Amino acid sequence: MGTYRTAQICLNGHEITTSANTSPELMENFCSKCGAATITNCPICNTPIRGSYHVEGVLSLGHEYKIPSYCHNCGKPYPWTKTALESANALIEEDENLNSDEKKQFCETLPDLIVESPTPKTQLATARFKRLISKAATYTTDGVKGIIVNIASEAIKKSLGL
Incomplete structure (x- = not known):
């Protein structure tokens, strides 16, 4: 153990x-x-x-540590996750190519993409992300993709084509 x-x-x-x-x-x-x-x-x-x-007496080679996005005890986002979500939301709110409903939906989608492993909401979030990112201004697209690339799991980045 x-x-x-x-x-x-x-x-x-x-x-x-x-x-x-x-x-x-x-x-x-x-x-x-x-x-x-x-x-x-x-x-x-x-x-x-x-x-x-x-594990005492076991040598581990080649294991890469992944910084957690959420606390395993209380489930709340760590400060870096919270800041990333706030930054992505601010970029989305600035976007003149998205209407208010699209901005709201986009912002609500992001937490479902910033998880360690896919959840039942991941497929819907991925579809919405792809639809909304294609409508967004270039600065929003570049910024939000950059944020997602830094904190999403490899499986989710792959499903988003990032």
């Missing part, structure tokens, strides 16, 4: 370390990539952020 180590992530979603509780020398108070403050616990429920999974 293994245990999760605690990860340290900056508020913008940059990985600092996936084993903060066992490698304190790797920790940073502020991100060396962007200068944002760093956290090791969910700001909502204070549960440690899951880092690397460690």
